[in-house]
Amino acid sequence: MLIGFSEAETFLRNCRDAVIITHINPDGDCIGAGFAMREILSSLGVRSKVVCHDEFPTRFDFITKGNNCTEEFEPQTIIAVDIADEKLMGKYQEIYGGKVQLCIDHHISNKQYAQMTLLRDDAAAACQVIYDLAEYMGVKLTKQCAVCIYTGISTDSGCFRYSCTTPRTHEIAAELMRCFDIDFAHINRNMFEVKSRGRMLLESRVVSLMECCLDEKLTIIAVTQEMMKEMNVCADELEGFAPLTIQLETSEVGILIREREPGLYKCSFRSANDVNVSEICRTLGGGGHAKAAGCTVSGELEDVKHRLIEAVERSLGK
Numbered sequence: 001m002l003i004g005f006s007e008a009e010t011f012l013r014n015c016r017d018a019v020i021i022t023h024i025n026p027d028g029d030c031i032g033a034g035f036a037m038r039e040i041l042s043s044l045g046v047r048s049k050v051v052c053h054d055e056f057p058t059r060f061d062f063i064t065k066g067n068n069c070t071e072e073f074e075p076q077t078i079i080a081v082d083i084a085d086e087k088l089m090g091k092y093q094e095i096y097g098g099k100v101q102l103c104i105d106h107h108i109s110n111k112q113y114a115q116m117t118l119l120r121d122d123a124a125a126a127c128q129v130i131y132d133l134a135e136y137m138g139v140k141l142t143k144q145c146a147v148c149i150y151t152g153i154s155t156d157s158g159c160f161r162y163s164c165t166t167p168r169t170h171e172i173a174a175e176l177m178r179c180f181d182i183d184f185a186h187i188n189r190n191m192f193e194v195k196s197r198g199r200m201l202l203e204s205r206v207v208s209l210m211e212c213c214l215d216e217k218l219t220i221i222a223v224t225q226e227m228m229k230e231m232n233v234c235a236d237e238l239e240g241f242a243p244l245t246i247q248l249e250t251s252e253v254g255i256l257i258r259e260r261e262p263g264l265y266k267c268s269f270r271s272a273n274d275v276n277v278s279e280i281c282r283t284l285g286g287g288g289h290a291k292a293a294g295c296t297v298s299g300e301l302e303d304v305k306h307r308l309i310e311a312v313e314r315s316l317g318k
C-alpha cells in the first residue's frame with residue numbers, strides 16, 4: 001500500500017527495535033538513507049541496526065564507522081530504504097522477504113513489496129524523501145544525519161547534475177549546508193573524484209574497450225571478472241563507471257556490463273536524452289529510473305550483449 005508522510009510518521013513513532021535494510025552493491029544513497037534513518041529513529045528512542053548483503057565500502061567509513069548498532073536484538077520492525085525490489089536485499093531476502101513493513105524509496109519501478117511504501121518518484125534520492133519526512137515529523141537532525149542525507153542526495157543526483165535534480169534537491173542541500181558545517185567539498189571529492197590507482201588504470205582500459213553499435217547511438221563497456229582480477233580492483237570500485245558510457249557525443253544509451261559471478265552480468269543502463277532505460281530494463285527483468293536503470297542477465301557474454309542490443313534497438317525504433 002502506498003502511504004504518505006503522516007502514516008509513515010505514525011508508524012515510526014510507534015515502532016521499536018528496527019532493522020534497516022539497504023540494497024546489494026550499496027551506494028551513497030542507500031547507505032546515507034540507512035544511517036540517516038538510524039539517526040532519526042534513535043532521536044525517537046528507537047533502537048535500530050543497518051544491514052546490507054555486502055560490506056559497506058571503506059570510502060563510506062565517514063558514515064558507517066562506529067555508527068551502527070553493535071547489540072544483538074530480535075528485530076520487531078523491518079524497514080527497507082532505496083530498495084525497489086526485494087531481490088535487491090540479497091541474503092536478507094531469505095530472512096525478511098515478504099516481511100518488510102515500511103519501504104522508503106524514490107524508484108518509479110518500486111514493486112510495492114512492503115506493507116507500506118512511502119514512494120516519492122520525483123525525489124532525486126531516497127535521502128531526499130527521508131529529509132522531507134524528518135522535516136514533516138519535526139525531527140531535529142543531527143550533524144551526522146545531515147552528512148548522511150547530503151551524501152545520498154549528492155550521490156544520486158550525480159553531484160546535482162542529473163535531470164532528477166529539482167529545486168527541492170538544491171533547497172535541501174542548501175539547508176543542510178546552512179544549518180550544519182558539512183564538509184561538502186570533501187564529501188564530493190571523495191564520492192566523485194578520488195579513486196585507487198587500480199581503478200584509474202582500469203578506467204583508461206575500460207574506455208579503450210568501449211564498443212559502439214546502432215549507428216554509435218549505443219555504447220557498451222563490459223568488464224569481466226578476469227579483468228577485475230588483473231587490475232586488482234574489487235566490484236565496488238567499478239561503481240560510478242556507468243556515466244562514462246554516455247559521454248560519447250553520439251551516444252543515446254550506454255550500458256556498463258559487470259560480471260558479478262561467472263556468467264552473471266549486472267548491466268547498468270544510462271540514457272543521454274529521451275530513451276527510457278527503465279522500460280528497457282523492465283523487459284529484461286530489472287528496473288530503475290528513466291535515465292538510469294539496471295538489470296542482471298545471465299549467459300555467455302556475447303549472447304548477453306546481443307540481447308541488450310536488441311532491446312535497445314527496439315526502444316530506439318519507437
Ligand SMILES: [Mn+2]
Pocket residue numbers: 029030082106124125126156
Ligand atoms: Mn537511490
